[in-house]
Amino acid sequence: MREFEQVIDRKNTRSVKWGNMAAVYGIEDASDVLPMWIADMDFKAPEPVIEAMRERLDHGVFGYSYICSACKDAVRNWLSERHGWETKNEWMLFHHGVVPAIATVVETFTNEGDNILITSPVYPPFFNVPGHQQRNIVECRMIEEDGNYTIDFEEFERCLKKDVKLFILCNPHNPAGIVWSNEELKQMLELCNKYNVLVLSDEIHADLVLPGSVHTPLAKVAEEIGGRVITCVAPTKTFNLAGVQAAIMIAKDEDLREALQKNALSHGQMDLNAFASSALVAAYEEGGPWLNKLLEIISSNMDYVIDKLHEAVPKIHIRKPEATYLLWIDYRDTGLSEQEMMDKLLKKGKLALEPGSKYGEAGKGFLRMNIAAPRSVVEDGVERFITAMNS
Template structure:
């Protein structure tokens, strides 16, 4: 029995996007929401206590930068990733997606090209296109039951207008944790063509057994100076609504430019996010270890269930994140029909694969960060719909 994790089975009526917005988003009633990436698990108790202390203090004036939060982040990055970072390199922000948008605006011009590795987290498309930049797609290669980068194709895309590689690391949605040799190959290409790297590492802490996250900025000095790293405790500790995130920018010139751009649009320090960040990084490691044990058990349960009861549905084994990329191709259903079938017959809501790019045509993304009981109910409903369809 779990000693640290506290589950809430049904979050309806709590102003939860995941639970209260499902019908409006998907057009289906009474579905089990396994889509947007937050957890049906309370944040660690020390985080809740730290936020209570801030509330009880009762004054919510303009906050100063928190030296304690700086120290907690530095210790976390050093202990988990052997990455020694000066707190002067931190820029606190209100979320990784807006941070990436600001980075693209600050360091590129309209008409410049940004490379993404598809299928990929769908807001990546918006932060490029809605800022008037051009997307270059470097599709990942499916090799048996895993994904790899296509380095030759990556390099072939680059033109004089190509300015940025936007990296998902660990990769959302396919669950890869990029290895040292893979990152070194990316680093060589970026140095050769003088590309800025924006690395979204929000899932860095969410690793399966035997996996190790390596910040791409820690590969060598050149990468340290050309990389803007986006990190947050929000995905790790279920704090998305608190808007706690930060960028690590080693190059002082890039850091000053980004700070000036961000400060011209909003104040980036949040009194609650600072308290939550410090508490999570100082006191959340045991909770995180238990979380990932639970997520891994959930994955194994789902994998075995599909194998025994719905063998034509094949999950891609993740190395990290709590998101599962699932291949439905053997069902032989067009993607729109499959989407309707899942919503209205199986009564489950996933993130529909095509929103991550055309490579996701046969896929759905499933959130594993819920109770096993919730997963079991969802899988049972899927099996009933699967059997009824006669697959």
């Protein structure tokens, strides 16, 4: 697994994670700060993906490109083999990312002033994207106990009664790393069906489910009980291709697809660029072995961080997630405010993590830590965390 041991210098590469910390955290100099915040990995993409883009580069002509059947076949076969979800090529619409896809769904199926349901704490664009489109967020706060999160279904239904038009689901969940059970997904969908609510299921982390857990696409549940579901998937989180920009919206319902296509035409939206389509096909056709190794690395890194921090900082509590490469760290027992904790980490530990309030009011008292990096980098991050807490 040497490819996951190599430390790659990402500075001066226009990396948001490594090059934009001073602006994000409001500090003058971030040159000695270790970034373990935004959710991309410090690993190279799989070699077949790099080679596919290299071949496209060497061709030298970069005219308009389109989504060929090979792109759709690669997505369809991956979803079938990896998640047991049988789709069809005609169900797929391509976009430049899952967040832009969320924005498209919000714009297409809701109006200004409409209510959109989310379950918090949750990925910030679930709040921000609808807000920028003048939609109202209805927040169903999840029940948390010792780092375990569950849906309060009585509250969930009360929220749906507020004339909600769209429910945005994070499946698997970011930042808590929850892999929703079939029964939980069924309850959510049954209630949305009861109130005729469209569901957008963001499944960008579906491939990053750790050993011992199994991802269930919401659309598979809909095949059993019905429901209007649009699913967003992407190779970008799985294979560290965020900067390449590619995502897929999948909708079995023809009316939903036609509405999304009409929206795309209204914005002059083009197909994926030549590099994105080349990367997508290579990733889904040849990236499986690389991903299997990656999941072992992620799980091992998580075990290391959890063991070390629990031993060195007993008031820190971390539940190992079932998916993602993100740890959701509970520091409430330290008695520190969020500002005090962030100051310690940035000024004393020289470590950049994400504050929990970024994920809504329900995230206060938590931190999000990205451990998708070589073990030596993860060890450095742990030592910086411990130094900060002992300062």
